[in-house]
Amino acid sequence: MTTAPLPTPDADGSPRPGAHLGDSLTESFRDGLRSGIRANLRTWRPLEELLAMLRLGEQMITALVRSILGRRFPFEEFLLQTWFTIRVCSLPALAVSMPFGVILALQVGVLAQEVGAVSFTGAGNTLAVVRQASPMITALMLAGVAGSAICADLGARKIRDELDALEVMGIPIVERLLVPRMLATVVVAVLLNGVVMFFTILTTLTVSVVLQDLPPGAYLASVTTLAGLSDLWLSLVKAAIFAVMCTVIAAHKGLRVSAGPTGVGDAVTSAVVINFIALFAANFAISQIHSTLAGGPLG
Secondary structure, three states, rough: OOOOOOOOOOOOOOEEEOHHHHHHHHHHHHHHHHHHHHHHHOOHHHHHHHHHHHHHHHHHHHHHHHHHHHOOOOOOHHHHHHHHHHHHHHHHHHHHHHHHHHHHHHHHHHHHHHHHOHHHHHHHHHHHHHHHHHHHHHHHHHHHHHHHHHHHHHHHHHHHHHHHHHHOOOOOOHHHHHHHHHHHHHHHHHHHHHHHHHHHOOOHHHHHOOOOOOHHHHHHHHHHHHHHHHHHHHHHHHHHHHHHHHHHHHHHHHHHOOOOHHHHHHHHHHHHHHHHHHHHHHHHHHHHHHHHOOOOOOO
């Protein structure tokens, strides 16, 4: 059995250049990885992004109050944005709410039969829809459709220098462009939340009566035993808060576009992802606060 010869040293006693080629490649890879991580940490500034979004939200709310009190609110732009948001968000929201209602009714119905609480099936379905499903479906549709449209519109204006031109002419961007979009999103969110709520509850009622043989009278009677007017107010407040968040995040990303058309696409993608994460986090926080203060199931 023969063994491979060891690398012969040079005249000065050091090994030949190819002796530690693998070690040098590994070390260079590690150095490149470290430099890449440090560069990403320098460019990814979540705290700065969060503070910038909070400042923008404060500016938008302040500009809304100032424009209303000063009687210079852009009502025409508000109507255009409201109609656009209704037109692009209504059908997707309804298309999501009905399948969600079917799944919810089946799961809650099976669980109620297993624990012997069939009489509370209607209350469980309704509370889940009113407190959680309806505002979340509305918010996700607004973030994915209306929010992406707001970000793309502002980003396109940014790369065409339209926003700079408005500033030069003395027209405030926040008051002229962002405030009507925010108010339109809030109004549509509250209205769309009610529509989604109605169709989802109707879907759960239909599935429970047709597929699970529950009496419709008993189903509706159980709703009044647990659900109250406070649950409706919670749902509407959630929808309004989520709408403000969607608009602020989308506007923040759109106003910071600086890399041409590619940057607009990247900003839209980033805005949708951040919106989704922020909406779930906010929903959890609001639900926990409501459960702590008001109590009750499915907070």
